[in-house]
Amino acid sequence: MNSEMLWALIKIIVFLPLVTALAYFLMKYGLARHPLAIGGRRRMRLVEQVPLSQKAYVSLVEVGGRYIILAHSENGFQVIREMDELPDPILLQEAETPSFKAVLKNFKLPSGGNPLLSKLFFRKGKER
Numbered sequence: 001m002n003s004e005m006l007w008a009l010i011k012i013i014v015f016l017p018l019v020t021a022l023a024y025f026l027m028k029y030g031l032a033r034h035p036l037a038i039g040g041r042r043r044m045r046l047v048e049q050v051p052l053s054q055k056a057y058v059s060l061v062e063v064g065g066r067y068i069i070l071a072h073s074e075n076g077f078q079v080i081r082e083m084d085e086l087p088d089p090i091l092l093q094e095a096e097t098p099s100f101k102a103v104l105k106n107f108k109l110p111s112g113g114n115p116l117l118s119k120l121f122f123r124k125g126k127e128r
Helices: 003-028 100-106 115-121
Strands: 044-051 056-063 066-073 076-083
Touching: none
Parallel strands: none
Antiparallel strands: 044 056, 056 066, 066 076
């Protein structure tokens, strides 16, 4: 192998990962997503988004000083309501989460169940 071929191989080994990383970061955080790339002014912003299921969401979007509530899924979207001002926030109360012991009390193994599972969930293989 001559020196030119070796030098070309070294350049490929060094620059290919750099170009790949640069392409990845431009795609992920590209100039089109940067607010300064469009003059620092956006006409639309996502205020909040709440998932309804794995592929369905309700979104609150601000467009030109107006607020729009959208429902969208993989089948399309629907405008639910348009408002002139931002609705009041909903204060979420902490839900009481049951303790692990309370969950285990309600967990029943079928009769004649697997003794290994019984040992994992209950002390000495006995239900409580």
